[in-house]
Amino acid sequence: MSDYLPLFPLKLVPFPGEQLNLHIFEPRYRQLIQDIKEGDGLMGIAVFLDQLKPLGTEVKLQEITKVYEDGRMDIKTIGTRIFEITTFDNPKKGKLYAGGMVVYKSNILKVNKALYDEFVFFLKEFFRLIGHEVDLTSSLVNSFTLAHKIGLKIEEEYELIQMEAESDRISYLIRHLRRIIPVMRELELVKSKIKMNGHFKNLDPLDF
Structure with missing residues (x-):
């Protein structure tokens, strides 16, 4: 399935299902937001690293939370699906912002239980080590x-x-979590040793 999307290049990678809050200040993107507000609310975040990348994420405008006197605005969006850019028009005809034809990528969600359980195990250990509680019981x-x-x-x-x-x-x-968790455990051990060494100790005099 292909479509034509207004495109907003940014140095970030939004994910489907993720809330993304943006501060809009450039005139071209203020125009973009106004256009999608009056339309279907959809735009594409085109990933820009060292250059414009082929893949990006479609996001849906949820709310314009604040409009400033000078026209800047704060918006809330949510990621919907990944796309690949097939044509890139900068700017889109008659507009200040870019646009392009995109093809949506399939997203196969099926995964076997053993792999998923292993993933959750490592996630729990990661968040334990950084001292954050995260609810991982949800099927979402x-x-x-x-x-x-x-x-x-x-x-x-x-x-x-x-x-x-x-x-x-x-x-x-x-694989990523397997690499970093041992390093995090080592740091935790070092921190606990530093903490212990910071306490005053009562040392018995040696009996010579």
Whole structure:
């Protein structure tokens, strides 16, 4: 399935299902937001790293939370689906902002229970080590839900959206967690030793 989307290049990788709050200040993007507000509310966040990347994420405008006197605005959006850009018009004809034809990528959510349970196990350990409580009992937790919170580089986040199968994404995140959790455990041990060494100690005099 293909469509024509207004495109907003940004140096970030939004994920489907993720809330994304944006501060809009450039005139071209203020025009974009006004246009989608009056239309279907959809635009594409085109991922820009060292250059414009082929993949991006469609997001839906949920709310314009604040409009400033000078026209700037704060908006709330939510990621919907991943797309690949097939044509890029900068600017879109008759507009200040870019647009392009996109093809939506499939998103295969099926994953076997053993792999999913392993993923949740490592997530729990990661969040225990950083001292955050996260509810992982919900069936809504998938490979995208917490991916921005587990220390991925932006290039790794982009790798994640290139994968169409949930099992591939979860396997990728498990490998990442397997790499960083031992380092985090070592740091936790070091911190506990530093904390212990900071206390005053009562030392018995040695009897020579």
